[in-house]
Amino acid sequence: MIEIRGLEKYFGTLQVLKGIDLTVPKGEVLSIVGASGSGKSTLLYCINALEEIQAGSVSVDGTDVHAKSTDINALRQKLGMVFQQWNSFPHLTALENVALSPRIVKGKTKAEARDIAATRLEHVGLGDKLNVYPNALSGGQQQRLAIARALAMEPEYMLFDEATSALDPELVGEVLDTMRLLAEEGMTMICVTHEMSFARDVSDRVAFFHQGVIEEINTPDKIFGAPKSEHLQKFLANVR
Amino acid sequence: MFDYNFHWRPVMKSLPDLLEAGLTTIQIAVLSMVFGVIIGLALALMRMNMRGPATWFASTWIEVARNTPALFQLFFFGFGLGAIGVHLSPHTIVLAALSFNCAGYLAENFRGGFQAIPETQIRAARSLGMTAWQAYTRIIIPQVFRIVYHPLTNQMVWAVLMSSLGMLVGFRELSGETQALASRTYRIFEYFAVTAIIYYVIVKLILGASRLLATRLFRY
Numbered sequence: 001m002i003e004i005r006g007l008e009k010y011f012g013t014l015q016v017l018k019g020i021d022l023t024v025p026k027g028e029v030l031s032i033v034g035a036s037g038s039g040k041s042t043l044l045y046c047i048n049a050l051e052e053i054q055a056g057s058v059s060v061d062g063t064d065v066h067a068k069s070t071d072i073n074a075l076r077q078k079l080g081m082v083f084q085q086w087n088s089f090p091h092l093t094a095l096e097n098v099a100l101s102p103r104i105v106k107g108k109t110k111a112e113a114r115d116i117a118a119t120r121l122e123h124v125g126l127g128d129k130l131n132v133y134p135n136a137l138s139g140g141q142q143q144r145l146a147i148a149r150a151l152a153m154e155p156e157y158m159l160f161d162e163a164t165s166a167l168d169p170e171l172v173g174e175v176l177d178t179m180r181l182l183a184e185e186g187m188t189m190i191c192v193t194h195e196m197s198f199a200r201d202v203s204d205r206v207a208f209f210h211q212g213v214i215e216e217i218n219t220p221d222k223i224f225g226a227p228k229s230e231h232l233q234k235f236l237a238n239v240r
Numbered sequence: 241m242f243d244y245n246f247h248w249r250p251v252m253k254s255l256p257d258l259l260e261a262g263l264t265t266i267q268i269a270v271l272s273m274v275f276g277v278i279i280g281l282a283l284a285l286m287r288m289n290m291r292g293p294a295t296w297f298a299s300t301w302i303e304v305a306r307n308t309p310a311l312f313q314l315f316f317f318g319f320g321l322g323a324i325g326v327h328l329s330p331h332t333i334v335l336a337a338l339s340f341n342c343a344g345y346l347a348e349n350f351r352g353g354f355q356a357i358p359e360t361q362i363r364a365a366r367s368l369g370m371t372a373w374q375a376y377t378r379i380i381i382p383q384v385f386r387i388v389y390h391p392l393t394n395q396m397v398w399a400v401l402m403s404s405l406g407m408l409v410g411f412r413e414l415s416g417e418t419q420a421l422a423s424r425t426y427r428i429f430e431y432f433a434v435t436a437i438i439y440y441v442i443v444k445l446i447l448g449a450s451r452l453l454a455t456r457l458f459r460y
Contacts, residue, residue: 050363077369087364091382091460100378101368133460146364153368 001025002047002157002190006056009042016042018212019056026156029189031199031220034209035235040192041084043209044159047190048079060157077105080150084162086142088134088149094121095130098149106153120148124178140171144178151182158182160191196239200224208232250425251434261417262438268406268413269399272335276342276395281381283343284350298347305344310402313337318409330411338399345398349391353384386458393450397443404439414438 002024009017016039024030032040045051047058049065049072058065063075089097098117102108108116121127124144126137134142143163150158160179164172176198183189183202193199199206200220207217210231216223227233251258286298305313314337321328328336357380365375407416414435422431 045363048367050367073366073369073371076367079367081364081367083360083364083367085358085360087358087360089361089364089379089383091386091458101370104374104378105369135460149368 001061002188003059004043004047004056005058007043007046007053007058008055009039009046009051010054016212017046017053020214022207022214022217024157024188024190026188027186028205029183029187029191029203031203031206032190032192032209033194033196033199033206033235038209039212040209041161044081044161044190044192047159048076048081050081073105077153078156080153080155080158082143082146082150082158082160082163084165086134086139086146086166088137088142088145090134093131093133094126094137094145097134097145098152101149102152116152117148120152121145123151124148125174138171139167140174143167143171143175147175147178147182156188158187158189160189160193162192162194164193164195194239196224196236208235210235244429246430247427248430250427251421251430254421254431255434257417257421258414258435258438261412261414262442264412264417265400265403265414265439266442268331268334268338268403268411269396272338272342272399272403273392273396275335275339276346276399277392279339279343280346281350283347284354287347288351288354301340302344302347305341306348310337310341311405311408313341314405314409330406330409333409334403334406334411334413337405338403341402342395342399345395346388346392349388349395350384353387354380356387357383389450389454389458393447396446396450400442400446401439 002022004020004022007017007020008015020043032043034040042051046053047060047065053066060075060078063070065072065075089100092100095114095117098120099110099113102116103110103113118127118130121130124147126141126144126148129137129141129145134145137145147163163179164175167175172195176195179189179191179198180202191198191203203220205217206220206223207214208223208227208229208231209215210229216227216229216232223232224236227236283298283301286294287302290298314333317328317336317340318330318333361379361383362375365379366372370378403413404415406413407419410416412420418431418435422428425431
């Protein structure tokens, strides 16, 4: 379970998160929607401590993420992350991209890491691209590679930061399908997304961010069918 | 009008000596590149990531190495340190000066290389549970190395050519050796002509080896 209490985040004097309270139980798929700059992505970075926080707390399965005593590298293994810009490692083949962290972070043998990587790539539909370098892959394939790489660490949670925003429109589908597959398998997911159909069809709950606060959080039916907040109504009218 | 008679026999007789001195040149260039790469990398990281004396130290090194004549840097390690009682062997003087110079130039190449890698690469590596050290050594530096590979080759060539300054502090590398032999036989032109060819061949060999290595190293 991920528990966020009173989380505040500043960049310099600019406050981007103004007291976030959020609990994500195991098995839930939570989508976060909202305008650019509303703090959605920053929240994800605070969950795996890629960003420091100024007030409040984040805990994952009872461990305080931002405590000095926490072994953050161990904790991050529980939290897979997929980025908007794919971030495949260009100097490694698809297989090496996925096999690297199981080997050097988890201490698997070379052979074990290869097996894990091959299985994961198969899983996301890249079984025929094992020895290809990322520059020979399309954006959608690179993003699926990034998903496979995160999954290879056997995370208990997956954080998606606008995983489809940088993709050409015709490539969005394959990535969303992969995310859908994960959701069906019971993965706990927090997805910052602009794909309203994904948020509606796949999530258990949808959170609407507005200017650093969660303005409304509810089931997709309620969020899309009967939005209460004026900002959410406006937002939905604009994205439709 | 042109009454100079070429005599190639003396220089041909000392060809083995010249080739041996050529090996010394290659050796000193390789050594100073090894030091240059290690120190240059450290200087680049200090300049980018640290504050206070460390940045100041790195900046000063880089500025002096790049903006003063290499000859003066050599004289500093030779006559400059000699004047305050630190007497180094000619080999050490040349090695120190070349390493100093290479480190300064390479540091700037490395800095450019690091800046060309998106910061999100680090984030991606760290999000997988890698330590900062692992992220740097496994993800960032291999990519930087590719970016600086050709500048690195250039610097290697430059180190070979620059080592010829060594003769001015009495080091018997290729130029020093040539100078010594030429002044014994007065066949200055012949000796330096042959030596120029040896330099040319050495540089060509380095460039060829570098190209060959690149195809093996960078398959992406």
